[in-house]
Amino acid sequence: MHRKTLLIIPTYDERDNVGPISEAVFRADPEAEILFVDDDSPDGTGALLDEMAAREPRLHVLHHGAKAGLGRAYVAGFKWGLERGYERLFEMDADGSHDPKEIPAFLAASETADLVLGTRYKGGIRVIDWPLNRLLLSMGAGVFVRLVTGLPVSDPTGGYKCYSAEVLRAIDLDKIVSNGYSFQMETTFSAWTQGFRIAEVPIVFLDRRLGYSKLSLGIAREAFCMVFRLAWRNRFRRRPRAVRPAPAPAPQA
Numbered sequence: 001m002h003r004k005t006l007l008i009i010p011t012y013d014e015r016d017n018v019g020p021i022s023e024a025v026f027r028a029d030p031e032a033e034i035l036f037v038d039d040d041s042p043d044g045t046g047a048l049l050d051e052m053a054a055r056e057p058r059l060h061v062l063h064h065g066a067k068a069g070l071g072r073a074y075v076a077g078f079k080w081g082l083e084r085g086y087e088r089l090f091e092m093d094a095d096g097s098h099d100p101k102e103i104p105a106f107l108a109a110s111e112t113a114d115l116v117l118g119t120r121y122k123g124g125i126r127v128i129d130w131p132l133n134r135l136l137l138s139m140g141a142g143v144f145v146r147l148v149t150g151l152p153v154s155d156p157t158g159g160y161k162c163y164s165a166e167v168l169r170a171i172d173l174d175k176i177v178s179n180g181y182s183f184q185m186e187t188t189f190s191a192w193t194q195g196f197r198i199a200e201v202p203i204v205f206l207d208r209r210l211g212y213s214k215l216s217l218g219i220a221r222e223a224f225c226m227v228f229r230l231a232w233r234n235r236f237r238r239r240p241r242a243v244r245p246a247p248a249p250a251p252q253a
């Protein structure tokens with residue numbers, strides 16, 4: 001079944017990456033559309049995106065203003081997509097770490113799940129070219145999040161995800177407080193505590209070739225504190241608050 005799909009890609013200084021990632025997305029899924037959410041990149045990414053959008057009707061650009069963090073950019077992108085009736089909304093990085101070839105696997109899983117997470121760590125480690133300290137930090141974060149909050153996913157800080165519009169409407173986007181990467185945990189945690197079905201698909205994660213990482217100590221600290229805030233929000237229950245009824249089987253066409 002085809003559903004209207006939007007890939008949301010936040011950008012900050014990604015001039016060399018936006019062309020290749022767009023081509024790879026349209027190759028993987030010619031019917032998908034892309035929304036870039038640019039935070040006034042000093043390297044001119046925004047102007048380049050405007051040129052690309054003028055030539056390609058499947059490509060959209062939201063100029064979001066001054067640099068405000070990944071979380072803010074995604075919230076603006078989700079609202080843009082929900083207003084326009086997209087049914088599957090992806091998060092994806094601009095830097096080539098997330099391979100668009102995996103989009104069909106996400107869409108297949110999303111037929112029976114409300115939120116599909118790409119996982120680097122289930123059934124093996126599939127991270128290419130990261131320094132060991134960053135890999136250990138990322139894997140350790142996953143174990144820690146699960147211990148403290150009960151969230152039963154193998155890669156809670158991963159940023160390759162596919163939401164159904166229904167989940168995004170249920171997550172109160174105006175109440176999301178994360179700016180940085182803890183946004184990933186906060187959104188997944190909200191879906192899980194509300195009883196939505198979460199699936200994980202294995203992905204291979206490649207380190208970026210061009211441009212620079214925006215991970216900072218402030219972002220890491222925000223994520224650490226967020227783990228405890230989320231656990232408290234759910235009163236340390238370590239399980240969902242709500243159980244949603246199984247969806248009715250799709251009518252046979």
Ligand SMILES: Nc1nc2c(ncn2[C@@H]2O[C@H](COP(=O)(O)OP(=O)(O)O)[C@@H](O)[C@H]2O)c(=O)[nH]1
Binds near residue numbers: 011037067068212
């Ligand atoms: N719009 C916007 N995008 C951002 C911001 N911070 C990071 N990004 C984008 O988010 C994605 C992930 O960031 P990246 O630096 O690759 O993080 P890393 O892969 O964890 O090192 C990339 O597409 C970045 O351009 C921000 O403040 N605003």
Ligand SMILES: [Mg+2]
Binds near residue numbers: 093095097208213
């Ligand atoms: Mg990256």
